[in-house]
Amino acid sequence: MKAFLKYREIWLAAAIIVLIGLISTRFPAFADPGNLRQVFNDTSILMILALGQMVVILTRSIDLSMASNLCFTGMVVAMLNAAHPAIPIPLLIVIALAVGLVLGAINGLLVWRLNIPSIVVTLGTLTIYRGATFVLSGGAWVNADKMSPEFIGFQRAAFLGIPVLSWIAILVIALFFILMTRTALGRSIYAIGVNPTASVYTGIDVGRTKFIVFCISGMIGGLAGYLWISRYVIASVEVANGYELNIIAACVIGGISIAGGIGSVGGAVLGALFLGIISNALPVINISPFWQMAISGSAIILAVVLNARGERQQGRIILRKVEAAT
Amino acid sequence: MTDIPAPRHIPDRLDKPLRSAIFSWEALLVVVAVAIFVINSFASPYFLDPYSLSDLTFNFTEKGLIAFAMALLIISGEIDLSVAAIIALASTMMGMAVQAGADTPTLVLIGVVVGLVCGAFNGLLVTRLGLPSIVVTIGTMSLFRGIAFIILGDQAYKGYPDSFAFFGQGYVWWVVSFELVLFLIAAVVYWFLLHRTSFGRRVFAIGNNPVAAQFSGVRVGRTKFILFCLTGLMSGIASVLITSRLGSTRPSIAQGYELEVITMVVLGGVSILGGAGSIVGVVLAAFIMGLVTFGLGLLNVPGIVMSIFIGLLLIIVIALPIVWRRLRGSN
Numbered sequence: 001m002k003a004f005l006k007y008r009e010i011w012l013a014a015a016i017i018v019l020i021g022l023i024s025t026r027f028p029a030f031a032d033p034g035n036l037r038q039v040f041n042d043t044s045i046l047m048i049l050a051l052g053q054m055v056v057i058l059t060r061s062i063d064l065s066m067a068s069n070l071c072f073t074g075m076v077v078a079m080l081n082a083a084h085p086a087i088p089i090p091l092l093i094v095i096a097l098a099v100g101l102v103l104g105a106i107n108g109l110l111v112w113r114l115n116i117p118s119i120v121v122t123l124g125t126l127t128i129y130r131g132a133t134f135v136l137s138g139g140a141w142v143n144a145d146k147m148s149p150e151f152i153g154f155q156r157a158a159f160l161g162i163p164v165l166s167w168i169a170i171l172v173i174a175l176f177f178i179l180m181t182r183t184a185l186g187r188s189i190y191a192i193g194v195n196p197t198a199s200v201y202t203g204i205d206v207g208r209t210k211f212i213v214f215c216i217s218g219m220i221g222g223l224a225g226y227l228w229i230s231r232y233v234i235a236s237v238e239v240a241n242g243y244e245l246n247i248i249a250a251c252v253i254g255g256i257s258i259a260g261g262i263g264s265v266g267g268a269v270l271g272a273l274f275l276g277i278i279s280n281a282l283p284v285i286n287i288s289p290f291w292q293m294a295i296s297g298s299a300i301i302l303a304v305v306l307n308a309r310g311e312r313q314q315g316r317i318i319l320r321k322v323e324a325a326t
Numbered sequence: 327m328t329d330i331p332a333p334r335h336i337p338d339r340l341d342k343p344l345r346s347a348i349f350s351w352e353a354l355l356v357v358v359a360v361a362i363f364v365i366n367s368f369a370s371p372y373f374l375d376p377y378s379l380s381d382l383t384f385n386f387t388e389k390g391l392i393a394f395a396m397a398l399l400i401i402s403g404e405i406d407l408s409v410a411a412i413i414a415l416a417s418t419m420m421g422m423a424v425q426a427g428a429d430t431p432t433l434v435l436i437g438v439v440v441g442l443v444c445g446a447f448n449g450l451l452v453t454r455l456g457l458p459s460i461v462v463t464i465g466t467m468s469l470f471r472g473i474a475f476i477i478l479g480d481q482a483y484k485g486y487p488d489s490f491a492f493f494g495q496g497y498v499w500w501v502v503s504f505e506l507v508l509f510l511i512a513a514v515v516y517w518f519l520l521h522r523t524s525f526g527r528r529v530f531a532i533g534n535n536p537v538a539a540q541f542s543g544v545r546v547g548r549t550k551f552i553l554f555c556l557t558g559l560m561s562g563i564a565s566v567l568i569t570s571r572l573g574s575t576r577p578s579i580a581q582g583y584e585l586e587v588i589t590m591v592v593l594g595g596v597s598i599l600g601g602a603g604s605i606v607g608v609v610l611a612a613f614i615m616g617l618v619t620f621g622l623g624l625l626n627v628p629g630i631v632m633s634i635f636i637g638l639l640l641i642i643v644i645a646l647p648i649v650w651r652r653l654r655g656s657n
Contacts, residue, residue, distance in 0.1 A: 062460075064585075110641065114648050117598045123589060124641040131634030139628065237630055242582065245407075245464055252465075258458045290479050290577075294472025300465035304457050 008255040009266040016274055023277075026285040037162065043276025044169035045227050049243075050250040050268040051176045052220025055213045057251055058193045060260030061118035063214065065107060066221045067243035068129035073099045073225030075133045078142040078151075078235035085148035092151070096226040097219050103129060104218010108211035118210070126244065134237045144233040152230055165227060172220075177265045189213060193260030249296060250275050253303040274299065351595035351647075355610040358643065362614060366621035373624055380501035384571070386590075386616035387505040388564045389583060390609070393590040394516040395560040397608045399553045400591055401520075403533045403600030404459040406554065408448060409561045410583035411470035416440040416565035418474040421483025421575035430489045437566040438559065444470055445558015449551040459554075467584070474577040483575040494571025505567055509612075512560075517605040529553070533600030589640050590615055614639070 024031035049066060056063045077096050080087060087095075103125070110121045144152065155165040180186040188209050191199045196206050229235045254271025256263030275296055282289050366373045373379075392409050399406055416437045420428075423436050448466055452459045496504045520526035531539040532546050540546050569575055594611035596603030615636060622632045 110645070114645050116641070116644050116648070120592050120598050120644055121641065123585060123592070124637040124644075126585065127589075127633035127637035128641075131631050131637065134628065134630040135634070139630075245467070248461075249464055249468070252461050258461050288476070288479065290475040291472070293468045293475055297465050297468030297470075297472050300468060301451065301462065304461045304465065305455055308455060308457050 009264060009270055012253075012255065012267065012270040012274065016270060016277060019274070019277055019281075023281045023285055027281075030281060030284055037166070039277055039280045040169075040273070041163050041166045042280055043273055044165050045224050045231065046246065046250055046276055047169050047269050047272040048172045048220055048227070049224050049247045050254065050272040051172060051265065052217040052224075053247045053251050054254075054256050054263055054265070054268040055176075055180075055189055056118070056217045057248075057256050057258060058189050058260055058263055059210055059213050060193050060196065061111065061210055061213070062122065062248070062258075063104075063107065063217045064119065064122040064244050065103070065125040065129055066217060066224075066247055067240040068126050068133075069100055069103045069218060069221030070225040070228055070243070071237065071239045071241075072103065072129045072133045072136070073222040074229035074239055075137050075142070075225075075235045075237075077226050078147060078229045079137065081148055081151045082142050082146040085151075089150055089154045093223065093226055096222045098222070100218045100220065100222015100225060101215055102218070104215045104221065105211070107218065108214030111214060112207040112211040115207075118214075130237065130241075137235070137237065139237065142229075142235040147230070147233060152233055155227060155230055165231065168223075168227065172223075173265060173269055176268075180265055185209070185212065190261060193257075193262070195261075246275065246296075249300050252300055252307070255303070255307055257307060271303075352604065352606050352610060354643065354646065355593075355595070355607060355614060358639075359610060359614045359617060362617045362621060366617060366624070369621060370624040373621065376501045378620075378624070380497075380503060380506075382616050382620040383503060383506045383509070385619050386612040387503075387509040388567050388571075389587050389590060389615075390509050390612035391512050391564050391567075392557065392560045392583075392587045393594070393608050393612055394512055394605060395553070395557040396587050397591045397594065397596050397603055397605065398516070398520060398526075398529055399459075399550075399557050400588075400596050400598060401533045401600055401603045402529045402550055402553055403536065404452060404550055404553065405463065405588070405598075406445075406448060406557045407460065407463040407584045407588075408444070408467040408470055409557060409564075409587055410580040411467040411474075412441050412444040412558055412561035413565040413568060413580040413583065414474040414577055415444060415470040416562050417569045417575040417579050418477050418483070418577065420486075420565070420569055422477065424483060424486055430487055433486070433490055434493070434566050437569070438562040441558045441560070441562015441565060442555055443558070445555045445561070446551070448558065449554030452554060453547040453551045471577065478575070478577040484573065486570065486573055490570050491573065492570070494567045494569070505571075508563075508567075513605060513609050520605050525549070525552075530601060533597075533602070535601075586615070586636075589636060593640050593643060 020031050020036070029035060049070070053063060053066060073096050076099050077092050080095065081092060107118070107121055107125055110116050110125075111118045155163060155168070157164050159167055180189070188199065188204045191202065191204055192206050192209055199206055228240060232239075250272040251263070251268055252258065252271070253274050254263070254267035254269070256267055256271070278295055278299070279289075279292055282292055282295075396406060396409065419440045420433050420437050423433055428436070444466070448459070448463055451457055451462045451466070493504060498504050498507050520529065528539065528544045528549050531542070531544055532549060536546050565580075568580060572579070590611050591603075591608055592598055593614065594603065594608035596608065618635050618639065619629075619632050622635065623629075
């Protein structure tokens with residue numbers, strides 16, 4: 001039982017259940033399974049993005065360009081769809097992944113080959129990618145009436161009673177879970193975050209691994225680009241402006257240490273869910289949405305305070321199960 | 327956050343003076359600035375007009391003021407992402423005071439004090455609880471701007487007194503604006519503070535090795551706390567200038583400034599890993615960013631496209647010395 005309570009995710013899940021409980025005292029229908037399914041669906045994009053950011057943060061890097069990547073890729077697929085409605089949606093998703101991959105690879109190459117700190121590189125590409133969206137679109141918007149019904153309808157279609165968007169999120173969560181717990185790459189990502197110097201001596205190519213994590217976060221940004229645009233049915237330069245910090249906030253609330261090496265898939269998902277529930281619940285319980293920023297800000301600060309205490313007690317643990325057993 | 331620790335260049339007097347002056351970061355920035363200046367003057371006939379050159383300064387003075395304090399903070403190995411949110415909160419508080427009928431000196435005092443208090447709050451969280459500043463200030467960024475949103479909602483505060491307009495719109499002499507004078511004074515003060523006082527040396531020492539600094543008697547926590555207060559203070563001052571220039575307060579005021587300020591600092595040659603940098607570099611970088619945005623503005627390039635140039639400039643200027651060193655090494 002004690003070992004069980006060491007898991008940060010358990011505490012976070014408990015906090016979320018308490019949050020839902022508190023909200024349902026004001027508005028009982030909130031805890032309804034149908035509504036919770038809706039909340040999950042609304043939070044799917046943030047969860048996917050948080051997972052992409054997580055692998056980057058685990059390696060002691062940061063990707064500030066994710067929201068701009070999302071904006072650019074979203075514009076590309078929206079314009080493609082407007083110009084050629086015949087392109088099937090799965091192909092469009094592949095294109096979104098490819099465009100995102102290229103943008104991520106640019107970040108990764110600059111970090112890997114030139115050894116520029118990732119925060120500087122992605123600060124630069126943050127503005128470049130968003131500016132490129134303007135150049136690409138000429139400042140014009142792509143509206144709902146220019147998008148094909150399939151483009152908008154794909155992620156809304158229900159499969160086994162759950163929207164495709166939620167299924168995509170579940171698939172991405174599963175893939176990241178396998179990546180982080182069952183593959184050599186996942187292990188190297190943790191190792192680099194815990195101790196980059198030791199990782200080099202154990203034969204891990206730190207630079208190349210960082211390149212790969214930026215490619216991953218780029219692809220995630222691209223995927224989220226399609227999902228975002230087809231969900232909110234408008235593509236403009238303003239899409240997801242400033243959202244990069246929400247993504248990082250979800251990671252921080254989820255217990256992913258900004259110093260690298262600590263964090264889990266479950267944490268990132270729950271962190272995103274926490275923010276998602278707050279933004280979903282505020283209008284429902286008659287609190288002005290203007291409170292949202294202040295509440296999530298306080299949640300972030302509270303989360304870091306708890307994180308810092310946890311880190312001091314536990315140190316950095318990769319093999320948590322082994323540690324817990326001894 | 328931090329990448330693999332690499333040996334850092336500690337500024338000292340052992341470098342060969344002439345050689346280091348020619349190949350220094352500041353020299354590179356001067357070349358870039360002159361090049362952009364020349365391009366601008368050819369690109370638009372209106373550029374060399376003294377009044378348009380005076381307008382140019384408004385593009386960087388406010389962010390530049392914050393960049394000085396931010397430079398010191400980043401040299402010490404911390405960062406503050408909440409500066410733009412502090413501007414919003416301070417501006418909102420000034421707006422509230424105006425509704426209550428406050429006069430100009432009170433308004434300025436409120437702006438500056440709110441900035442200072444916000445900075446102190448950041449500083450306390452980082453130093454007392456030992457939290458990473460990048461995350462703390464992401465949190466306070468949402469918190470401060472969130473409070474502004476709670477107070478203002480979708481409203482705007484107007485009706486600032488006429489005498490208040492001087493700070494953001496007034497001229498001290500001919501085309502020399504009050505903002506520019508303040509910027510230059512702050513540049514000298516911060517240059518002196520960083521490069522000529524023991525406080526500045528402590529800032530470098532902390533950035534290079536906080537543990538060693540602690541053991542050599544530097545009060546690391548207190549120094550960092552002062553630095554956070556300084557960034558807050560400068561954000562408060564910038565808030566007075568911006569509010570005065572715009573003549574109104576909206577909760578979305580100064581949105582995105584934090585990244586521009588950091589871009590300025592990094593472009594100015596301050597190492598994002600801490601421990602190295604100079605105020606001269608930051609002044610030049612501020613000037614370069616002003617030149618780029620103003621020059622492109624004269625050519626009717628939209629603001630969002632300018633950001634491409636700023637982003638490219640940042641990456642290219644950072645990459646140049648690395649590529650240069652590598653090319654020389656391979657020969």
